[in-house]
Amino acid sequence: MIHFALIFFMVILNIFAVDVPNVKELYRLSIETKEVEKKKEFRQKILTLAPESEYGIFSKAWFKEIAGDYSQAEELYSEAILLNSKLTMAFLNRGRIKLRNSDNQGAVSDFLSAKELEPKNAEVYGFLCYSMRYENDRSTGMNYCNQAVELDPKSIFSYYSRSTFKLESGDSRGALKDANKIIEISPKDPLGWEARGSIYITLNNKKAGCADLSRSGELGNTAVYDNMKEFCK
Structure with missing residues (x-):
């Protein structure tokens, strides 16, 4: 009986030994930073401090994701959500994996859950915009696209998503305008050049399109x- 009580005491002691406020702060910092190396640093610290917490499991999922193990990453994000259904980034990241696997409906469901948690998060609206680019309901998707840009007019992803959506809607001029905006905001980011190059090729302007794709490369x-092997012969 004494032995059992000692084990129980040690388990409880270990649980309370976790510095929860510090772990939550590390998680917040890992979300806010745009630098991948910083994210790695913060999330590795989380794994050291609280590997089985929702933040630790989220961190495990993220490391699996960047390593290309998307199946395991999706499972771990789901585990993190079971532990804490208010982890916006877990829904967002799981949705991105579903989108990658062409599960658009599953992705939209996760992005909508993220929107409920953070209704002012431009990235969430950007992913909703992008994931709905093939849907018959064009107005809902376009509204998400516009909200993404309105919430963060400096986000190149917001403009990229809207540009892609407009191109699928047959609005080549609008798509080109958004692609130009990406290049204006961040001329050294390859995304804008790829977007504009793809639009030019769609418009049968292969010379301009291939030049932009080359710049992106x-x-x-x-x-x-x-893509250039196919279109820029």
């Missing part, structure tokens, strides 16, 4: 070279 987006 020079800026580090080497995946565009596969």
Whole structure:
């Protein structure tokens, strides 16, 4: 009986030994920073301090995701959500994985859950916009696109999502305008050049399109070279 009580005491002691406020602060910092190396640093600290907490499991999921193990990452994000259904980024990241796997309906469901938790988060609206680009209901998707830009007019992802949505809607001029805005905001980011290049190619302006895709590749987006093999012969 004494032995059992000692074990129970040690378990309770370990639970309370976790510095919850510090772990939550590390999680917040890991969300706010845009630097991947900083995210790694904060999330590794979380794993050291509280590996089985919702923040620890979220961190495990994120490391799996960046390593390309999307199936395991999705499962771990789901575990984190079961522990804490208010983790916006867990819904957002799981939704991105579903989107990657062409599960658009599942992705939209996760993004809507994220929107309920953070109705002023531009990134959430950007993903809703992007994930609804093939839906028949164009007005709802377009509203999400516009909200993303309104909430963060400096976000290149917001403009990229809206540009893609407009292109799928047949609004090439509007798509081109948004792609130009990305380049204006961040000329050294390959995303804008890829977006504009794709639009030009859709408009049969291969010379301008291939020049933009080439520029995107020079800026580090080497995946565009596969598209160039098809369109820029």
